Amino acid sequence: MSNTISIPIENPWPRLGLRPLALAVMLLVLIATFFLSLSLGSVRIPFDQVLTIMLGGTPTRATWATIIYDFRLPKALTASLAGAALAVSGLQMQTLFRNPLADPYVLGVSSGASLGVALVVLTVGAAQTTLLSVVGVMGNLSMVVAACIGAAGVLLLVLALAQHVQSSVTLLILGLMIGYLTSAIVSLLLYFSIAERIHAYIAWSFGSFGGVTWNQLQVLAPVVLVGLVMAFILTKPLNALLLGESYAQTLGLPIRHARMAVVVGSALLAGAVTAFCGPVGFLGIAVPHLCRALLRSGDHRVLVPACTLLGATIALLADIAAQAPGSDVVLPLNAVTALIGAPVVVWMMLRRGMGREAFGV
């Protein structure tokens, strides 16, 4: 740089920092929410007792340890993983498609999972299978397997198509069409099914963090972690994609590889969550917008960790609300996320011009 002009280092240059303070606050909020979710539920366990149990001590009531280890801890871990996964996946989809309305499911992964589950719940076993065996312990497992197969099937189909597709918009439309196709088949299955089975399918479609066992977590956790690590590695290509694919290409980004990596990573995240928790909506589209508005940043080096932390926090809060603490009622998760989340997002949009600024539209 022979012709560099010496410029004073302080203002007018805005800081491009990675916002460690804001991220640290978000991490603390996540940890607090995590413990809160262990404490609250149909039975309230005092905070100090939760800490005692988590640190391996003996609580004043032995059942509390059982409640935490067998129910609340796996559920809280599932909620955290799922929330982080959906938020990061949604962020990647919004950036790749440069569309503020994109969510983790635009590629049709959840449609594939729904089809798998619908096939198991609505058709398998014919008359002699009682409803109990479908939604019972074994039934739950078969639903997870069916959802996994469905999600993976659509994922592979989308990836195969992605290799031959020139633009991301085509990919977006393909994902939409796959979604329509699968929901058409599900509609047919629902039409010819019986009431109890339809109810079981609909219950699955509400989404839940509660059904995941420690064994299933051993599958869910590594897949989600792989997806999150991929997102962290892909921050630089994602930042380049902010300018659109043409500009990203002129910045030296091997566009096909980058697009493929983003699609694989976010489909893994969305697919794993859908398989184990059902099609949990809303988080994936809203959390990236919340992060952009809160941190006033479009830089993925900030947004990926922020979405991980805030996504997990909001999933935990939604789960706490769905459990309606102090009662035995369990509300449908998707209803709760949207019922509480939508007004919050509307408020944020009006207050801080969130959606408008997300992509400058």
Added chain:
Amino acid sequence: MKDVILEAKQVTIGYTARGLPTRVVASDLNLHLHTGEVICLLGPNGVGKSTLLRTLVGMQAPLAGHVLLGGADLFTLPPRERARRLSVVLTERVELGQLSVYALVTLGRHPHTDWMGRLSAHDEQVARWALEAVGATNLAQRQVHQLSDGERQRVMVARALAQEPLLMVLDEPTAFLDLPRRVEMMHLLRRLARETKRALLLSTHDLDLALRTADVLWLLAPGGTIFSGAPEDLVLTGAFEATFATTGIGFDRHHGSFRVHPPAQRRVALVGDGLVGAWTARALERVGCQLATDDESPSLRVVVGGDPHAPRWEVAFNGGPPQQAASLHALAALVCEHV
């Protein structure tokens, strides 16, 4: 001798689409770009300017021939290395939210940073220098979506400059700007090419600005012929007429601009000079008169009178009595009335 930055050797450009015959836009092109040069690519709509630009920046492979960038084949250069030699400003409008102008310009450092995209002190310095070079330091804090079209285009140029390329290619950089902003943009590009010893290739429809700014013009004519040379040479050789030949429109070599041929041509004798004389001639041409040469007999005679700050005009038709006009508007009206 200036260094050659980009060289097209026997390049054929065009499209191949599955199931369709290959469409050749232009063939056997031999083109050169040197350091410090501004090159404007001009041509009628639909002649293949975009195809040529896309080929020269490596977004589209040529049907035949080679494009060399800094001596290396454009299509075998690794993408990152290519991005260090070549940056592009496209016409597509970039919609960005929650990103400051400064952050946008630092994205230009992409091919120079590590896998995480970490900016070194040097990277930030280059980004600041780029913003300074386009005179947009005061915009650094602003959000990209708050910029006007002119500011946005400056910032996009700064982003391309931050890539520190040998060659910057700009697709219609003046397209969405008003006239003063266009002149500003072209002067900026001219200055950047000279001061930073980079080559600038841009496509434009601004004939007048291109004639006044470019070191070299490339005129892409229908049929795929390309005329390359200094703007003035191309005017004198008649390349403009060949490129833009259309009925009803002619290229005026004296003024270096296109004008509509009025249907009826009347010869006029004009007495008057200086600024007022020049604009009187323009007004008369607008209403279908042409200045008579010495051997032509004029059908009307216009005399500029008064003083330069308050000019008056006298017009006489076919030797008739002179009529007075207090403005060129009135003069033009008189000429139009008298058919």
